[in-house]
Amino acid sequence: MGTVRKFVAYRRLERPYTRKSKYRQKNYVRGSPMNKISRFTSGDSKAKFEYTLTLHSKADLQIRDKALESARLIVNRHCEKKIGLTNFFLYLKPYPHHFLRENPLATGAGADRLSTGMAFSFGKVIGIAARIFKDDQVMQLKVNKDRLDLAKEILHKAATKIPCSTYITIKAN
Numbered sequence: 001m002g003t004v005r006k007f008v009a010y011r012r013l014e015r016p017y018t019r020k021s022k023y024r025q026k027n028y029v030r031g032s033p034m035n036k037i038s039r040f041t042s043g044d045s046k047a048k049f050e051y052t053l054t055l056h057s058k059a060d061l062q063i064r065d066k067a068l069e070s071a072r073l074i075v076n077r078h079c080e081k082k083i084g085l086t087n088f089f090l091y092l093k094p095y096p097h098h099f100l101r102e103n104p105l106a107t108g109a110g111a112d113r114l115s116t117g118m119a120f121s122f123g124k125v126i127g128i129a130a131r132i133f134k135d136d137q138v139m140q141l142k143v144n145k146d147r148l149d150l151a152k153e154i155l156h157k158a159a160t161k162i163p164c165s166t167y168i169t170i171k172a173n
Contacts, residue, residue: 004126010100011061011163013131029099029125035064037096042076043089049142051172055155057136059167062129065096068138071161075141078154088151089142094130102126138162142173 019026072092079088101123132138139158143151152168159166 007064007067008162010070012026013060013062013133020127029101031125032099033125035096035128037069037072039072040092040095041090043079043142044086045089047086047089048094049089049140049173050144051142051148051151053141053143053148053151053155054171055138055140055159055162056167056169057064057132057134057138057162058167060133061164062098062100063094063096063132063138063161064100064127064129066127067161067163068092068094068096068130071139072100072159074161075139075154075158076141078157079141079151081149082154083143083147087143088117090138091140091142093137093139094132096128096130098129098131099125100127100129132164138166 072090075090079090103123139155141151141155148170152170155168159168
């Protein structure tokens with residue numbers, strides 16, 4: 001398996017031209033990779049909480065599913081350890097549906113005989129990403145008032161895993 005291309009090549013929004021048809025012959029995309037996000041919610045979903053903290057994006061971009069899963073893991077781990085299993089509710093908002101494609105070009109000696117260049121350069125799928133627009137919600141964390149400062153600190157840690165600058169809003173329920 002080769003190395004994964006740096007995500008800076010896929011960060012900006014592009015037109016989603018990834019036809020997925022129920023007829024295999026009409027698909028432009030041959031095979032779709034598995035989503036790396038294991039769960040979109042965690043914590044106590046039935047409890048009533050006093051405050052909702054929301055992590056927002058400050059830019060339009062695409063976020064790879066691995067980055068979203070890593071941010072979710074950070075929040076989940078710290079919340080379970082410091083806040084308690086039933087004292088929070090985490091909801092990851094975006095769903096990664098956009099296919100990231102790559103046209104692999106050979107380099108080195110004899111590469112001119114191996115590569116097809118840019119002919120039919122639709123590309124092979126190498127991953128999936130969520131399309132995030134400015135001020136979109138990335139994740140929500142619901143807690144009570146006594147855990148508010150701790151929850152804000154945990155969301156700041158998760159924001160370091162997201163490839164753009166973010167801000168946090170707090171709303172009383």
